[in-house]
Amino acid sequence: MGNTICTPPNRASTYGREVDVKASAESVHPMPSSVAVTIAIKAQLAISTSIDNSLRKEKFEHSRRAKILLLGGADAGKSTILKQMRILHMTGFSELEMHSFYNYLRFNVFEIFHEIAMGVQENILAVSEDEKLMIYRFAEGISWFIGIEDEIETQYLLNFLEFESVQTFMKLHPNYASLPDNAHYYLPKLHKLLAPEHIPTAEDILHLRIPTTGISEINFEFSANAIRLIDVGGQRTYRKKWIHCFDGVAAVLFVASLAAYDQALEGVDIDSKPVLHRDLFPPVQLSEVRDSTNEEYEKRVNRLRDSVKLFGEMLRCRFLRSSSFILFLNKTDLFAKKLPLSPLSEHFSSYDGTTNEQASEYLKDQFLKRKSKNDTERTLYSHYTCATDTNNVEFVFKAACDIVFQRNLHTTGAMKCVQ
Ligand SMILES: Nc1nc2c(ncn2[C@@H]2O[C@H](COP(=O)(O)OP(=O)(O)OP(=O)(O)O)[C@@H](O)[C@H]2O)c(=O)[nH]1
Ligand SMILES: [Mg+2]
Numbered sequence: 001m002g003n004t005i006c007t008p009p010n011r012a013s014t015y016g017r018e019v020d021v022k023a024s025a026e027s028v029h030p031m032p033s034s035v036a037v038t039i040a041i042k043a044q045l046a047i048s049t050s051i052d053n054s055l056r057k058e059k060f061e062h063s064r065r066a067k068i069l070l071l072g073g074a075d076a077g078k079s080t081i082l083k084q085m086r087i088l089h090m091t092g093f094s095e096l097e098m099h100s101f102y103n104y105l106r107f108n109v110f111e112i113f114h115e116i117a118m119g120v121q122e123n124i125l126a127v128s129e130d131e132k133l134m135i136y137r138f139a140e141g142i143s144w145f146i147g148i149e150d151e152i153e154t155q156y157l158l159n160f161l162e163f164e165s166v167q168t169f170m171k172l173h174p175n176y177a178s179l180p181d182n183a184h185y186y187l188p189k190l191h192k193l194l195a196p197e198h199i200p201t202a203e204d205i206l207h208l209r210i211p212t213t214g215i216s217e218i219n220f221e222f223s224a225n226a227i228r229l230i231d232v233g234g235q236r237t238y239r240k241k242w243i244h245c246f247d248g249v250a251a252v253l254f255v256a257s258l259a260a261y262d263q264a265l266e267g268v269d270i271d272s273k274p275v276l277h278r279d280l281f282p283p284v285q286l287s288e289v290r291d292s293t294n295e296e297y298e299k300r301v302n303r304l305r306d307s308v309k310l311f312g313e314m315l316r317c318r319f320l321r322s323s324s325f326i327l328f329l330n331k332t333d334l335f336a337k338k339l340p341l342s343p344l345s346e347h348f349s350s351y352d353g354t355t356n357e358q359a360s361e362y363l364k365d366q367f368l369k370r371k372s373k374n375d376t377e378r379t380l381y382s383h384y385t386c387a388t389d390t391n392n393v394e395f396v397f398k399a400a401c402d403i404v405f406q407r408n409l410h411t412t413g414a415m416k417c418v419q
Pocket of ligand 1: 182209213
């Protein structure tokens with residue numbers, strides 16, 4: 001995904017060049033071997049000095065950069081924030097990248113339809129035989145689509161949305177818990193998105209769901225500060241890699257999705273080939289999560305509880321003790337949409353509020369109270385964010401940087417509430 005990763009100069013290839021210099025010098029001007037050796041040693045020394053200088057320069061560049069780490073559970077919005085930084089403070093996406101995102105976009109659309117098909121199968125009984133067959137196929141996964149021409153495939157996709165059962169389901173469950181969050185953005189503009197000539201726009205790319213599996217970083221300048229922003233994969237299997245980034249961290253931006261309060265951890269935890277992966281591990285069904293009264297079970301499967309727990313673990317991590325912690329309570333747009341239809345009290349039994357603001361404050365408290373009483377040195381800051389909204393991210397990132405760089409602490413607007 002075109003992340004800028006700084007790699008040190010390649011010593012092997014440079015040494016390779018040294019051999020060439022020696023060989024070509026000898027072939028053009030044959031000379032006594034002792035003179036040739038002296039020249040070769042001098043050339044080698046010059047190359048070595050130049051490598052050392054560039055390594056020193058790079059080390060200096062890195063050391064003057066503030067290292068900011070994006071942490072948080074899967075699907076929280078970390079990579080979306082990194083993409084926003086590329087749009088805001090770098091050159092955005094190249095045309096080539098824009099093109100390459102088209103296939104991801106189609107995958108994401110399949111993923112949405114797969115989830116809808118699973119929901120229809122479970123909740124809607126009376127459908128015609130034709131519809132039943134198609135819904136069964138989409139619920140099955142993507143494999144039967146392989147080999148079908150793009151045009152026919154697009155027709156299948158567009159027809160699917162017209163099915164009465166699908167429309168009824170979407171009306172009854174517009175915020176079905178395992179429906180991917182980007183469904184609200186992609187579904188209304190499906191005709192346009194699936195057209196073969198369509199080149200994904202920056203907004204389309206911001207809504208893509210591509211789980212991060214490794215560690216990526218970008219370097220950029222912001223308000224006279226040099227920043228090194230690092231993004232990691234939030235799925236549990238990838239968290240063991242995080243430790244490699246914990247050295248010299250100026251700040252942790254911990255991203256948590258507020259909209260995850262009714263989502264099951266296992267159900268939404270997907271791999272880079274989401275549909276195929278789900279064939280092997282079917283999602284935890286919505287009814288299972290809702291009906292659960294066992295707190296231990298809820299803890300195990302609720303995505304937001306997992307995020308709260310993870311936040312506590314990061315706060316206690318000894319390598320991050322001197323890092324600032326800024327909590328991004330993300331996906332405020334989806335949270336506001338789903339709250340009236342999926343009450344918070346059904347998932348967090350101690351919640352007894354009624355408004356959007358009370359619900360978001362309650363969830364914020366769940367995070368903030370994870371800070372140990374002995375941790376008196378650090379102040380926790382939090383923001384409500386919508387990572388797909390470029391203006392909002394620009395604002396909160398600036399506020400976060402003010403905190404990180406110890407400036408304008410009193411005017412950051414931290415703890416801003418959801419509107
Ligand atoms: N509507 C909405 N969608 C969001 C928001 N933030 C992120 N998303 C979407 O949520 C999905 C997941 O976002 P990512 O940025 O890939 O999540 P991540 O934290 O990097 O996930 P991992 O790489 O698995 O750790 C994408 O489809 C994003 O477009 C938000 O504030 N609002
Ligand atoms: Mg990511």
